Amino acid sequence: xxxxxxxxxxxxxxxxxxxxxxxxxxxxxxxxxxxxxxxxxxxxxxxxxxxxxxxxxxxxxxxxxxxxxxxxxxxxxxxxxxxxxxxxxxxxxxxxxxxxxxxxxxxxxxxxxxxxxxxxxxxxxxxxxxxxxxxxxxxxxxxxxxxxxxxxxxxxxxxxxxxxxxxxxxxxxxxxxxxxxxxxxxxxxxxxxxxxxxxxxxxxxxxxxxxxxxxxxxxxxxxxxxxxxxxxxxxxxxxxxxxxxxxxxxxxxxxxxxxxxxxxxxxxxxxxxxxxxxxxxxxxxxxxxxxxxxxxxxxxxxxxxxxxxxxxxxxxxxxxxxxxxxxxxxxxxxxxxxxxxxxxxxxxxxxxxxxxxxxxxxxxxxxxxxxxxxxxxxxxxxxxxxxxxxxxxxxxxxxxxxxxxxxxxxxxxxxxxxxxxxxxxxxxxxxxxxxxxxxxxxxxxxxxxxx
Numbered sequence: 001x002x003x004x005x006x007x008x009x010x011x012x013x014x015x016x017x018x019x020x021x022x023x024x025x026x027x028x029x030x031x032x033x034x035x036x037x038x039x040x041x042x043x044x045x046x047x048x049x050x051x052x053x054x055x056x057x058x059x060x061x062x063x064x065x066x067x068x069x070x071x072x073x074x075x076x077x078x079x080x081x082x083x084x085x086x087x088x089x090x091x092x093x094x095x096x097x098x099x100x101x102x103x104x105x106x107x108x109x110x111x112x113x114x115x116x117x118x119x120x121x122x123x124x125x126x127x128x129x130x131x132x133x134x135x136x137x138x139x140x141x142x143x144x145x146x147x148x149x150x151x152x153x154x155x156x157x158x159x160x161x162x163x164x165x166x167x168x169x170x171x172x173x174x175x176x177x178x179x180x181x182x183x184x185x186x187x188x189x190x191x192x193x194x195x196x197x198x199x200x201x202x203x204x205x206x207x208x209x210x211x212x213x214x215x216x217x218x219x220x221x222x223x224x225x226x227x228x229x230x231x232x233x234x235x236x237x238x239x240x241x242x243x244x245x246x247x248x249x250x251x252x253x254x255x256x257x258x259x260x261x262x263x264x265x266x267x268x269x270x271x272x273x274x275x276x277x278x279x280x281x282x283x284x285x286x287x288x289x290x291x292x293x294x295x296x297x298x299x300x301x302x303x304x305x306x307x308x309x310x311x312x313x314x315x316x317x318x319x320x321x322x323x324x325x326x327x328x329x330x331x332x333x334x335x336x337x338x339x340x341x342x343x344x345x346x347x348x349x350x351x352x353x354x355x356x357x358x359x360x361x362x363x364x365x366x367x368x369x370x371x372x373x374x375x376x377x378x379x380x381x382x383x384x385x386x387x388x389x390x391x392x393x394x395x396x397x398x399x400x401x402x403x404x405x406x407x408x409x410x411x412x413x414x415x416x417x418x419x420x421x422x423x424x425x426x427x428x429x430x431x432x433x434x435x436x437x438x439x440x441x442x443x444x445x446x447x448x449x450x451x
Contacts, residue, residue, distance in 0.1 A: 001039065002199050003156045004032065006146050010040050013142060014118065019089065022108045022119035022138065024098075027146035028283035028312050029228065030221050032199040033122040034096050036146070041092045045118070048092040049082045053100035064103040071114045074107070088116045095121045108138040125232055125282050145283075147359040148197030148313040150449055151189060157202050158188065171450045174441065176433040182444065186431060187337075189446040193352050194336045196315010211333045218319040219327065225284055232282075239263075239275035247285065247309055248321035251347035255380055256308045257290075257368065269305040276307070286310045286354050288364035294384050294396045294415065295422040308366060310354040317351050339431065346403040349445065350382060353401050353429055356448040357383060367398070367415070376418070379411035385451060387424055394424050397451070402430040412440070427451070 006025070013023045025033050034052070041048030053061065060081060067074035078093065079086055086093070098105045098121040111119055121141070149157070152164040163185060170177055177185060195205050201217045204210070226241065233240045242263050250258045260267040279285045290306035311317035318336065321344065322328045335341040336348065354364055365384045371377035383399040396419075400412045409428065416426055416439075428442045435442045443451075 002032070002035075002149070002153070002203060004036055004146075004149070004153060006036060006144065007040065009144055010036070010120075011044070013144075014044060017118075017142065019115050019118055020112065021140050021142045022112055022121060024121045024123065024141045024143040025146050026123050026143060026283070028148075029124045029224055030198055030200060031146050031148050031283075033124075033146055035199065037094050037096065037120050037122055040120070041094060045092040046087050046090040047084055048094060049078055049084050049086065050094040050096055051078070051082070051104070052096040053104065054097045056101070061101045061103070064101060064107045068103075068107055068110065071110055075114075075116070086117055091116075092118045092120065095119070097122060097124065099123045099125050106136055106138065109136070109140055112138070112140040125228065147283075148315075148355070149199060149202055150197060150356065150359050151192050151446055152449065154192045154195075154197065154202060155188065157206050160188070163188070167447055168450055170434060171443075171447050174434065174436050176435060177444075178433070182433040185444065185446050190337045190339065193314055193348060194318050194333050196313045196318070197355075198313055198315060201315060211330050212327070215319060215328050215333075218316055219323070222316060222320060225282075228282065229278075233275075233278055236275045236278055239272055240278050243272065243275050243279060243309070244284070247311060248317065248347070250309060251317075251321075251351060252344060255368070256347065256350060256382075258307055258309045276309070279309075283312050286312055286358045286364055288354060288366050288383070290368050291365045291384060293422075294367050294381065294398060294419050306368065308354075308364075310351045310364075312355065312358075314348060314352040314355055318348065321347075346401075349403045349429075349431075350401045352445070353383065353399070353448050357385060357451070360449055360451060362386075362451075376414060379414045381411055381415055393421050396422050397424045397427055399427045399429060399451075402428060405430075405432065409440070416440075 010023065025037065027033055038050055041050065051060065063074055063077050095104050105121060108119060108121065155163055167177065167185065176182065195201055195214055196218065198218065198221055201214050204217055205214050229240045229244065230237050246262055250256065250262065260269060260272065263272060276287060280287050288308040288310065311320065319328050322332045332341065357364060362385045367379065367381040367384055369377050369379055381398045382401045385397050385399065387395050398412060398415050400409060412426060412428065416423060426440045428440055429445055429448055430442060431445060432442065434444055434447065
């Protein structure tokens, strides 16, 4: 069993809700939603029914329309169809991939009010407009997002439960790990970076240690994403696919900003905005928006026509970017793990930082100012994150991501000088060990989840 942090959140919901709300687990396809809810049903309840709406016959889906006002009949039919006896307040019903039966999601209001059983929904694409436009969304729904496995979950899968707590201790004390442990942590992190956090890919590596088999799984997931776009993108298919295919090329650029002209002559954000939102709602990408000033209220200052577009899982980015005839050459994996793929390593590292910040609950923002008249205003800051408790001053941490051993901090130092009153701790994320110098914390990549 792959251990996932979301399991504790599910336990908290069960204990605190006590049947007064349903739980919606939303996330990209293949992040492990079905696996975790079935495991939860087996371990935490006397019995459970899992209704997978991608496989359920049409007759089962029709019940949620026919018996909305006859809950007894609906619940009896489900027990008979799935040959499972449910016990009041000790059983769970799971609506898996509920976006394929919107009426089941609408029925949650009445099922929760009935109060006999607990309900968990899982969904990909549940926020997509055409999946919810004809139903009343239940207010009795608590929602949590599920992401690809983070680095600590990857370490657990690899049988290592000691490293991350030690990293957390060093982070809190602002102390380096030391040469030997840092090298070990970076070796494991680079392995995580190329395999990614999709549970099937991680499980395959744990079992086989075979990169070809891992690559085959990731290739199938990318194919699934393409098929979802064709099936669900609702007249935006070509634009969504064009953006999806362009992501690696855009991330290879020095500034990483998405250049709309790459999508076609005369491309404008007003024409492509829905396509970006579709990919973001599907959790396939993480969008990072430019802010006009690194000050309180990043969202108030965001400028949505300028953005960076990261893949939701960095392992999938590796497969997407280096695909040759349906497979990434093993030499690419080996060079990335050894830190010798110099030309493209920056985009991989920036993507994995975006992924880790997103999973830690941060909205993604960057700061870009191309002032042609005053060079002191000209700067590029990779990420800006805000403190959880907002005060009138010193809330924003600028983050620069560096993939090499030798680098300059021109933009970061300009930012510190110009916006000092707004800034909290500045960070440089790099492949070296932790150090603190001139008020800047130099953070190894594997510590980003601790921010």
